[in-house]
Amino acid sequence: MSSTTVSASSGFRLPRWAIPAGATIGFVAAYVIFRGTATLPHDDEAPQFLAVTDLREWIDDHRNDNPFFLYFLNYIRLGVGALHTLFQTVLYALGWPGITGVMGALAWLAGGWRTGLLALAGVSAFGVLGLWQSSVDTLALVGVAVLLSLVIGIPVGVWAGLSARVRRTVTPVLDVMQIMPTFAYLAPLALFFHIGAPAGAIATMIYAIPPAIRITALAVAQVSPTAVEASTSLGATRWQTLFKVHLPLARSTMALAVNQTIMMALSMVVIANLISAPGLGGDIIRGLSRAQVGIMLPAGVAIVVMAVVLDRMTLATARKDPRARTRRTDLAVAGALAAAGLALIPVLPAVWPENVTIDVVAPVNDAVRWAEENWYAVTTGIKDVTTYALLNPLESLLTSAPWWLVALAALILAWRVSGVRAALTALACLLAIALLGVWEHTMQTLTTVTVAVLVTLVIGLLLGVAAARAPRFSAIQRPLLDAAQTMPAFVYLLPALALFGTTRFTAIFASVIYAVPPVVRLVEDGIKGVPPTVVEAAVAAGSTPGQLLWKVQLPMARRAILLAANQGIVMTLAMVVIGGLVGAGALGYDVVSGFSQRTDFGMGFVAGVATVLLGVMLDRITQGADRRTSPRKRKMS
Amino acid sequence: MGDSPDSAAITVEGLWKIFGSGAQKVLAGDDRNLDPVALREKTGCTAAVRDVSFEVRPGEVFVVMGLSGSGKSTLVRCLTRLIEPSAGEVRIDGEDVRAASPARLREIRRHQVSMVFQHFGLLPHRKVIDNVAYGLEIQGVPRQERHARAAEILSLVGLDGYAGSFPDQLSGGMQQRVGLARALAVDPQVMLFDEPFSALDPLIRRDMQAEVIRLHREVGKTMVFITHDLSEALKLGERIAIMRAGAIVQLGTAEELVGAPADDYVADFVRDVPRSHVLTLRWICRAPEPGDPLDGPELPAATPVKDAVAVASASSLPIKVVADGELAGVVDRDDLLAFLAGQDPHSVRANA
Amino acid sequence: MKIRLLAGILVLGLSAVGCGGATVDTSTTSSAPAAGSSASAEPAGTVKIAINPWVGYEASAHVVAYLLRNELGYNVELPEIKEQLSWEGFETGDVDVIIENWGHPDLKEQFIEQKKVAVEAGSTGNKGVIGWYIPKWMADEHPDITDSKNLNKYADLFKTSESGDKGQLLFGDPSYVSNEEALIKNLKLNYKVVVGGSEAALIKSAQQAQAQKKPLLFYFWDPHWLFSQTELIRVNLPPYTEGCDADPKKVACDYPEMDLDKIVSKKFADTGGKAYELVKNFNWTNEDQNAVADDMTNKGMSGEEAAKKWVEANTAKWQAWIPK
Numbered sequence A: 001m002s003s004t005t006v007s008a009s010s011g012f013r014l015p016r017w018a019i020p021a022g023a024t025i026g027f028v029a030a031y032v033i034f035r036g037t038a039t040l041p042h043d044d045e046a047p048q049f050l051a052v053t054d055l056r057e058w059i060d061d062h063r064n065d066n067p068f069f070l071y072f073l074n075y076i077r078l079g080v081g082a083l084h085t086l087f088q089t090v091l092y093a094l095g096w097p098g099i100t101g102v103m104g105a106l107a108w109l110a111g112g113w114r115t116g117l118l119a120l121a122g123v124s125a126f127g128v129l130g131l132w133q134s135s136v137d138t139l140a141l142v143g144v145a146v147l148l149s150l151v152i153g154i155p156v157g158v159w160a161g162l163s164a165r166v167r168r169t170v171t172p173v174l175d176v177m178q179i180m181p182t183f184a185y186l187a188p189l190a191l192f193f194h195i196g197a198p199a200g201a202i203a204t205m206i207y208a209i210p211p212a213i214r215i216t217a218l219a220v221a222q223v224s225p226t227a228v229e230a231s232t233s234l235g236a237t238r239w240q241t242l243f244k245v246h247l248p249l250a251r252s253t254m255a256l257a258v259n260q261t262i263m264m265a266l267s268m269v270v271i272a273n274l275i276s277a278p279g280l281g282g283d284i285i286r287g288l289s290r291a292q293v294g295i296m297l298p299a300g301v302a303i304v305v306m307a308v309v310l311d312r313m314t315l316a317t318a319r320k321d322p323r324a325r326t327r328r329t330d331l332a333v334a335g336a337l338a339a340a341g342l343a344l345i346p347v348l349p350a351v352w353p354e355n356v357t358i359d360v361v362a363p364v365n366d367a368v369r370w371a372e373e374n375w376y377a378v379t380t381g382i383k384d385v386t387t388y389a390l391l392n393p394l395e396s397l398l399t400s401a402p403w404w405l406v407a408l409a410a411l412i413l414a415w416r417v418s419g420v421r422a423a424l425t426a427l428a429c430l431l432a433i434a435l436l437g438v439w440e441h442t443m444q445t446l447t448t449v450t451v452a453v454l455v456t457l458v459i460g461l462l463l464g465v466a467a468a469r470a471p472r473f474s475a476i477q478r479p480l481l482d483a484a485q486t487m488p489a490f491v492y493l494l495p496a497l498a499l500f501g502t503t504r505f506t507a508i509f510a511s512v513i514y515a516v517p518p519v520v521r522l523v524e525d526g527i528k529g530v531p532p533t534v535v536e537a538a539v540a541a542g543s544t545p546g547q548l549l550w551k552v553q554l555p556m557a558r559r560a561i562l563l564a565a566n567q568g569i570v571m572t573l574a575m576v577v578i579g580g581l582v583g584a585g586a587l588g589y590d591v592v593s594g595f596s597q598r599t600d601f602g603m604g605f606v607a608g609v610a611t612v613l614l615g616v617m618l619d620r621i622t623q624g625a626d627r628r629t630s631p632r633k634r635k636m637s
Numbered sequence B: 001m002g003d004s005p006d007s008a009a010i011t012v013e014g015l016w017k018i019f020g021s022g023a024q025k026v027l028a029g030d031d032r033n034l035d036p037v038a039l040r041e042k043t044g045c046t047a048a049v050r051d052v053s054f055e056v057r058p059g060e061v062f063v064v065m066g067l068s069g070s071g072k073s074t075l076v077r078c079l080t081r082l083i084e085p086s087a088g089e090v091r092i093d094g095e096d097v098r099a100a101s102p103a104r105l106r107e108i109r110r111h112q113v114s115m116v117f118q119h120f121g122l123l124p125h126r127k128v129i130d131n132v133a134y135g136l137e138i139q140g141v142p143r144q145e146r147h148a149r150a151a152e153i154l155s156l157v158g159l160d161g162y163a164g165s166f167p168d169q170l171s172g173g174m175q176q177r178v179g180l181a182r183a184l185a186v187d188p189q190v191m192l193f194d195e196p197f198s199a200l201d202p203l204i205r206r207d208m209q210a211e212v213i214r215l216h217r218e219v220g221k222t223m224v225f226i227t228h229d230l231s232e233a234l235k236l237g238e239r240i241a242i243m244r245a246g247a248i249v250q251l252g253t254a255e256e257l258v259g260a261p262a263d264d265y266v267a268d269f270v271r272d273v274p275r276s277h278v279l280t281l282r283w284i285c286r287a288p289e290p291g292d293p294l295d296g297p298e299l300p301a302a303t304p305v306k307d308a309v310a311v312a313s314a315s316s317l318p319i320k321v322v323a324d325g326e327l328a329g330v331v332d333r334d335d336l337l338a339f340l341a342g343q344d345p346h347s348v349r350a351n352a
Numbered sequence C: 001m002k003i004r005l006l007a008g009i010l011v012l013g014l015s016a017v018g019c020g021g022a023t024v025d026t027s028t029t030s031s032a033p034a035a036g037s038s039a040s041a042e043p044a045g046t047v048k049i050a051i052n053p054w055v056g057y058e059a060s061a062h063v064v065a066y067l068l069r070n071e072l073g074y075n076v077e078l079p080e081i082k083e084q085l086s087w088e089g090f091e092t093g094d095v096d097v098i099i100e101n102w103g104h105p106d107l108k109e110q111f112i113e114q115k116k117v118a119v120e121a122g123s124t125g126n127k128g129v130i131g132w133y134i135p136k137w138m139a140d141e142h143p144d145i146t147d148s149k150n151l152n153k154y155a156d157l158f159k160t161s162e163s164g165d166k167g168q169l170l171f172g173d174p175s176y177v178s179n180e181e182a183l184i185k186n187l188k189l190n191y192k193v194v195v196g197g198s199e200a201a202l203i204k205s206a207q208q209a210q211a212q213k214k215p216l217l218f219y220f221w222d223p224h225w226l227f228s229q230t231e232l233i234r235v236n237l238p239p240y241t242e243g244c245d246a247d248p249k250k251v252a253c254d255y256p257e258m259d260l261d262k263i264v265s266k267k268f269a270d271t272g273g274k275a276y277e278l279v280k281n282f283n284w285t286n287e288d289q290n291a292v293a294d295d296m297t298n299k300g301m302s303g304e305e306a307a308k309k310w311v312e313a314n315t316a317k318w319q320a321w322i323p324k
Ligand SMILES: Nc1ncnc2c1ncn2[C@@H]1O[C@H](COP(=O)(O)OP(=O)(O)OP(=O)(O)O)[C@@H](O)[C@H]1O
Pocket: B019, B020, B046, B047, B048, B066, B067, B068, B069, B070, B071, B072, B073, B074, B075, B228
């Protein structure tokens, strides 16, 4: 209202693009004038890094005599380690017949014959792929991590569900935990818990706990307040109401929490190999460091299979009607499966017999080699065009601009898009990054992320719009997206590495495949969520399909699209950092390097922190956007 | 317990409930006298119950009525501190509820007062019988015993044969019967109903009202019944309290409310009530004038006006209205016609 | 109930470590359940040989693992752990043996001298040297390029999309022993280190560089099977003198030739029995290692197959390592 009256009374009206254009010109001018000044070039020996490295040395020297370690942290490590050994011992003792039988039986009970057979096939697949040992190790690690996540997450979640105050305290912490790229956890963990399976389990737990808490809280908060009140009115104590009303009513939603926790754990457990946690991660990392897709692929497939089996099992449990009695035949079959498995333990060898494995390493490597040779021109072309046309110019822009100019630009952008609060948070993050001494690398990572996000959004919008408009296309695409979202992030490095070698573009390619599915989904749902009456009205008014899309559907799906952008950015960042393993350089590489060179520990640690700050900044800049319905509204208030 | 000075089942005095932080400050100052809208604008607090006092006699059905948002639910929840009152006194069977310890409060809720809710509040994961037995279960009554009791109550509310069903397999009316049974199962002295039938369709609602009347006759509980439906209030209530913006504006029998509304709000409320059904002859009779023949038919003062019409049409003589064996007044045909036509001689007189 | 459980675990933990708190290595070292224990032969124990990320190392590890399994009846685990983390593994019990160690005097000082969790177990017999290499055709075309003083002259040749306006020096796995950044700085070279991320990336680039006559300057090391397939020329950095690499920030000289050696955990040295003896006795030549590594990389053999092939062909050599 203010804008129209003001411009009407002054009788002069700036065109809408004038202010942004003016700002852009201002920034370009400032860049041209100040370029090359106040840059913050990277220094491997920055005092901040050295301080952290020294701290690590100190901790290493006092790990066994400092009381905090001796009586606290080491006990945690020890307890988790003992739990892991327990899981491992049980799984090893079961051997493949036992594990197959028991998993099959559990799955059969959870979801009937389909799930049961799926589990049998899935577990056998570990053996057939020749990865029995690693798979069992991974299973043990996931088991420990999920158990711990639930043991901690469910009580906290219940508490948060019961008390709005707790919920308000916990939510921002969980928010940050969820945008924290997985890599960032590892260095501090190694610092406190050393390396190995216990540290890996703890890292995985930290990554997997947010959904456990969040979904449990949601489930408990959703419980019908009348039912709770009725229970209280009859004189039930809090505990009675909790156990007789809240928990039973929240049960099926809480099963989803378990499901999500398992999925998160599976995607983290691979990365935990960087701090020497055992399992399939080892095979994937070995494949990466040998650039052999043939080694990585089976391990990737095994992880996906494990994810699918556990996903179906827990989902089936969640969807199960709690009142339906398990059918007697199902019980019988499950019992028979478990009994057969257990009975066969002494008879059959504990590890999968080697002659029933298929060796895919050589054929896959050959196929990849073929693809490399034949597509070399194309893939190199794509890579070089993107690198020279987008990556390098943007990177040199960001690294040669004065840091204050970049900070100012971020401030103004965040302010415009998400308001004052977000702008200040973004600024604070950038300043902290500058102080940490990783400015240049952050700008490089930001470049890679920006390019990847652009590509992700373009592809995501195209596919999402296509799916929203063509139901048949959507029907084909959905299951693919489902599968893509079940896969641990790491797996996406495979095809990227095969096609593009170790470069920044590889990370971009991997993050695009990683982030596109949720973006497509959000866009599709957003467009489909436009009320049919509105669409009808527009069609009745004679809109062409194109007009309908541009003038009605896309603007009305704005919220969903912005949310998609936000999601895309967070996911891309996580992946770009992992890309440090395959040549993406910058922060991701610093983190990797921090794990592998003791002298670089400080740099890696700081880079991890900077990654988190970068994530918070990008999240805040874009997050406000989806809370606002239209840019006008804010002007009025 | 029984040594209370009054013999009321429930006594409420000067009860306040103010939602929002700073409630105590509002109560301490002059802001308490502001009307709710002004109060909310000034302090952000909502005064849901404002200085309410009343008594409920043992065995009585006490109805609280008012428009949506007038504070009825809040009031009834304050009685057992499901919502903590901000100020005032609540006594149940003479015992000061506000002073009760958490454990004592639970005892009161377990044994003395139970409640029926508008949206039933049944536990979907439990069978009907276990829903009904829930109150006994949390008291620690052994399974067999509580199931026996629950089955008894189920047949009392007419749900024989549904013990093994789940709530969502029942119709709305049946679900509320389960809610009723659950409240009855603990054998309380007082039952609170918060608009128990407003989610039901009219026919079922009528059945359920009849059910409550029947139960009241059979088990003789004290009942506090919240409703925003006037005809329901008139049908069930011995006495009715009308609430507006958190305060009680009038408390009395149906006849008093219809016959002498305290203000326009109440008058508005009762406007559409068929007055001849509610008001009795006591309300319209007049002192016999000289020349009125006093040998006409005789009717008790508590006869509803509508029932007098047939008598009046049979006899042209004025009807003698008798209360406690004495003549209270007379009503003739003209009086009746004038009343039915809407010119209420009494209220005209009262207003003058 | 839960509390009792917790208390139980605590008591267990306390009794496991005495009452002096928990140290890092109190974990269940080497007692990880024996996988693959077929009912017949009880394994003599489990040996954990870290696998560092280059194929020559793996060749050695697989041969030793093969002998431990098949001659001495041990269980062998081969966890993928990078060089420096492997040393920490001695402390946590995740690693028993590093079968090929490249120098690392600082780590020796820390873990052998100070923490006393590791001990040296003798030379592997391999001589190792790290250096900067170019494909032979470049040396043929520009004879003076092999002197590091002239590298700046040719920096333009080595430019790539990843190195911007500087020349590219391709590096391998982030965990490798490296003086590259310091060398570039101290020799004032107009080059940028680009991390290929793995040995494989180095090999592939080297092969392409020679076959397609592409310029390439890269970090590499000997012993390596690649030298028998592709002709590579070493660039001469200022020669190594004793102690010139003492301060990692000030290094301005070439890498020294190293006697590669074996490091084992103290615990393994004390309790490893015959397995430790075998590891200590293990000693072979660069040619031996290259043969096995070549089989693993280029003949499509798994580590175990390649080890088996070598063992079958070289009985006399390994017989000498087996403890009596
Ligand atoms: N928990 C609460 N916090 C704040 N305000 C509340 C709360 N509960 C009720 N109120 C406010 O108190 C006032 C009275 O609410 P109450 O639910 O008692 O009304 P009601 O008469 O039962 O209405 P209805 O017929 O719609 O059930 C309303 O203005 C409501 O907004």
